[in-house]
Amino acid sequence: MSQIETFYDVMRRQGITRRSFMKYCALTAAALGLSPAFVPRIAHAMETKPRTPVIWVHGLECTCCSESFIRSAHPLAKDVVLSMISLDYDDTLMAAAGHAAEAAMRDTIERYKGNYILAVEGNPPLNEDGMFCISGGKPFVEKLRYAARDAKAIISWGACASYGCVQAAKPNPTRATPVHQVITDKPIIKVPGCPPIAEVMTGVITYMLTFDRLPTLDRQGRPAMFYSQRIHDKCYRRPHFDAGQFVEAWDDENARKGYCLYKMGCKGPTTYNACSTVRWNDGVSFPIQSGHGCIGCSEDGFWDQGSFYDRVTDLTQFGVEANADKVGLAAAGVVGAGVAAHAAISALKAAQKKTQSSKEEA
Amino acid sequence: MSDADLDTALKGAHADPEDLASAARQTSVYVYEAPVRIWHWINAAAILVLCVTGYLIGAPPPSMQIAEATHQFVFGFIRFAHFAAGWILAIGFLGRIYWAIFGNHHARQLFILPLWKRDFWREIWFEVKWYLFLEKEPKKYVGHNPLAQLAMFGFITLGVSFMIVTGLALYSEGLGVDSTLYALFGWVFTLLGPNPHVVHTLHHLGMWWIVIFMIVHIYVAIREDIMSRQSIVSTMISGHRTFKDDRPD
Numbered sequence: 001m002s003q004i005e006t007f008y009d010v011m012r013r014q015g016i017t018r019r020s021f022m023k024y025c026a027l028t029a030a031a032l033g034l035s036p037a038f039v040p041r042i043a044h045a046m047e048t049k050p051r052t053p054v055i056w057v058h059g060l061e062c063t064c065c066s067e068s069f070i071r072s073a074h075p076l077a078k079d080v081v082l083s084m085i086s087l088d089y090d091d092t093l094m095a096a097a098g099h100a101a102e103a104a105m106r107d108t109i110e111r112y113k114g115n116y117i118l119a120v121e122g123n124p125p126l127n128e129d130g131m132f133c134i135s136g137g138k139p140f141v142e143k144l145r146y147a148a149r150d151a152k153a154i155i156s157w158g159a160c161a162s163y164g165c166v167q168a169a170k171p172n173p174t175r176a177t178p179v180h181q182v183i184t185d186k187p188i189i190k191v192p193g194c195p196p197i198a199e200v201m202t203g204v205i206t207y208m209l210t211f212d213r214l215p216t217l218d219r220q221g222r223p224a225m226f227y228s229q230r231i232h233d234k235c236y237r238r239p240h241f242d243a244g245q246f247v248e249a250w251d252d253e254n255a256r257k258g259y260c261l262y263k264m265g266c267k268g269p270t271t272y273n274a275c276s277t278v279r280w281n282d283g284v285s286f287p288i289q290s291g292h293g294c295i296g297c298s299e300d301g302f303w304d305q306g307s308f309y310d311r312v313t314d315l316t317q318f319g320v321e322a323n324a325d326k327v328g329l330a331a332a333g334v335v336g337a338g339v340a341a342h343a344a345i346s347a348l349k350a351a352q353k354k355t356q357s358s359k360e361e362a
Numbered sequence: 363m364s365d366a367d368l369d370t371a372l373k374g375a376h377a378d379p380e381d382l383a384s385a386a387r388q389t390s391v392y393v394y395e396a397p398v399r400i401w402h403w404i405n406a407a408a409i410l411v412l413c414v415t416g417y418l419i420g421a422p423p424p425s426m427q428i429a430e431a432t433h434q435f436v437f438g439f440i441r442f443a444h445f446a447a448g449w450i451l452a453i454g455f456l457g458r459i460y461w462a463i464f465g466n467h468h469a470r471q472l473f474i475l476p477l478w479k480r481d482f483w484r485e486i487w488f489e490v491k492w493y494l495f496l497e498k499e500p501k502k503y504v505g506h507n508p509l510a511q512l513a514m515f516g517f518i519t520l521g522v523s524f525m526i527v528t529g530l531a532l533y534s535e536g537l538g539v540d541s542t543l544y545a546l547f548g549w550v551f552t553l554l555g556p557n558p559h560v561v562h563t564l565h566h567l568g569m570w571w572i573v574i575f576m577i578v579h580i581y582v583a584i585r586e587d588i589m590s591r592q593s594i595v596s597t598m599i600s601g602h603r604t605f606k607d608d609r610p611d
Contacts, residue, residue, distance in 0.1 A: 219548055219551065219552060219556070220552075224539070228540065229538070230535065233538075239431040239432055240431050242435055242438035242441075243431040243432075243434040243435060243437060243438070244422060244423065244426060244436030244437035244438075244440070245425045245426070245427070245431055245434070246422060246425045254425055259425065262422065263422060267559065269558075269562075270558040270559040270562060271558075296557070296559065299556075299557040299558070299559065301557055305557060305559045305560070311421065312420045312421065312566060313559070315563070324420070324563055324567045324570070325417075325420065325421065325570075327570065328566075328567060328570025329570070331570055332570060332574055332577060342581070342585075343585065345495060346495075346585055346589060349495055350588075350589065
C-alpha cells in the first residue's frame with residue numbers, strides 16, 4: 001500500500017500549487033461545518049494518507065450525478081478529485097473502454113481488497129434477472145454485487161441509488177431497486193438528490209478520506225451535515241411564508257416579487273437538503289431562487305407524492321384524482337347528509353309515536 | 363332527596379299529582395367528574411381551533427399586503443394557534459389518561475373496550491337496531507352505551523392519539539432533527555414515510571376523520587338528549603345523569 005500516491009501528490013502532479021491546496025482544505029473545512037482548527041488536519045490527511053481508491057459504477061441512471069460532480073465549485077478540487085477517481089474506475093469518465101476498462105476494475109478490486117470505496121450511481125433493476133440494465137455484457141446487478149463484495153463502504157449517489165428515483169416510481173416495471181436493498185452487509189451512505197449538490201458529493205468523499213470513517217448519518221442514512229435541515233428552514237423566502245404572502249399563479253405580481261412558493265406546491269417544508277445554503281453552480285442559485293418550488297428530489301419516492309405543483313397532493317389510492325381535502329369533504333358530506341336524513345326520520349317517527357299514543361288514550 | 367323532603371319542598375307549590383310523581387322520579391347518578399368535563403370542553407375548543415387552522419395551513423388564505431413581510435405575521439399566527447392548540451390537546455390527553463387511572467370507572471370507558479364480553483356485542487347490535495329505527499325504545503345507560511363507547515374509542519382514543527403523534531412528529535421537524543422531540547417522535551417518519559410529505563397527508567386525512575366525528579357526535583348527543591330515556595348534553599355540564607322514567611333497563 002505504501003506505493004499508493006497521496007491526494008497531495010496527485011494534486012501537485014496536476015500542477016496545483018501548495019497555496020491552492022491550502023485554500024481547498026480551508027474551503028472543505030468550511031463546507032463540512034468544521035472549525036478552522038481542522039484545516040491543518042485535512043491538509044495533513046491529504047498529504048500523508050494513501051488516497052482511497054474509488055470505484056464508481058453506473059446502473060439505471062441518467063448520469064446527472066456525474067454531471068453535478070464535475071461541476072464542484074472549487075475549480076481545482078473538481079479536476080483533482082475527478083482525475084483521481086478516474087484513475088481507478090468510472091466507466092463514464094475514464095479514458096479506457098471495453099475489455100481494458102473491465103480489466104481496470106478487476107485490477108483495482110484485487111489490489112485494494114477491502115480498502116476501496118464503491119460509489120454507485122443509479123440502481124439495479126431486478127425483474128427478468130436484471131436484464132433491463134446490461135453493463136459490460138452482464139446484468140448490472142451482478143457487477144454491483146461483485147464490486148461490493150470487497151468494498152470498505154458504499155456511497156449511494158443520488159435518488160436512484162438511494163431510493164430508486166423515477167425508474168422505481170409506480171408501477172416500476174423493471175423493479176428498479178435501491179442499492180441498500182440489494183447489498184445488505186456493507187455500510188452504505190446515501191447522498192440523495194436528483195442530482196446531489198456537487199459540493200455535497202465532494203464534501204462527503206473528503207470527509208471520509210480525512211477522518212477515515214463515515215460521516216454522522218441521519219435516520220435515513222444521509223450525511224447529517226448536509227441533510228439535517230429542511231430547504232424551508234433556511235429558505236430566503238421564509239419571511240413571506242410567515243407573513244402569509246404567497247405566489248398564487250406562475251405569472252402573477254407575487255411571483256415577480258419573489259413571494260413564497262408554498263401554494264404552488266413547493267416541497268421545501270418536507271425536504272432535507274442543503275440547496276438553500278450551499279446552492280448550485282458555484283453558489284449562483286437554487287430552484288426556489290429561480291422562481292420554481294422545490295420538488296423534493298432528495299426525499300424517498302418523490303415521484304410518487306402527487307403533483308410537484310400541489311400543496312395538498314392527490315392520493316392515487318383512490319383511483320381518481322383526489323386529495324385529502326376532496327376525500328375528507330366527500331366523506332364529511334356523506335356523513336352530514338346521513339345525519340340530516342336520520343334526523344328527519346327520527347322526527348317523523350317521534351311524531352308518529354305521539355299521534356299513536358294520543359289515539360290510544362282517546 | 364327523600365319523599366318527606368320532597369313533600370316539604372313542594373308544599374304550597376302549585377303542582378299537580380303528575381308533576382309530583384315526576385319530581386319523585388328524578389334520581390341522578392354522578393357520572394362525569396369535574397376533570398372529565400373540563401377536559402371535554404377544552405378538548406372540544408382545541409379541536410375546533412386545530413381543524414380551522416389546520417385546514418388553513420394546508421390551504422392558506424389569499425395573500426395579503428398589510429405591512430413589510432417582516433412585520434406581517436399572518437401565516438405565522440395561524441401556525442402558532444395550531445401549535446398552541448395542539449400542545450393543549452396533547453397535554454390534555456395525557457391528563458385524561460391520568461384521570462382514567464385515578465378517576466371513577468366511567469372515566470375508563472374511553473380507553474378500555476370490553477371486547478371479550480358477549481353482552482357488549484349484543485348491546486352494540488341492539489344500539490345499531492335502535493339507530494335503524496328497528497327498536498321502539500332505547501335502553502338506559504349510566505355511562506356510554508356500547509356503540510357510543512366503540513365510536514369514542516375509534517374516533518377519539520385512536521384518532522386523537524394518531525393526530526397527536528403525527529402532529530408532534532411534524533412539529534419536531536420545525537424544532538430540528540437534533541431536538542429532543544424529534545428524538546422522541548422521529549420514528550413516525552420511519553414508520554409512515556420516510557418522505558415527510560406522506561405524514562403531512564395522513565395528518566390532513568386525520569383532520570377529516572375528526573370532523574366526521576364532530577358531525578356524528580353532536581348530532582347523536584342532541585338526538586339522544588331528546589329521544590333517549592336519559593340526559594345527555596346536560597350530563598357533560600353538570601356531571602349528573604338523570605333518567606326520564608323508572609322502568610328498568
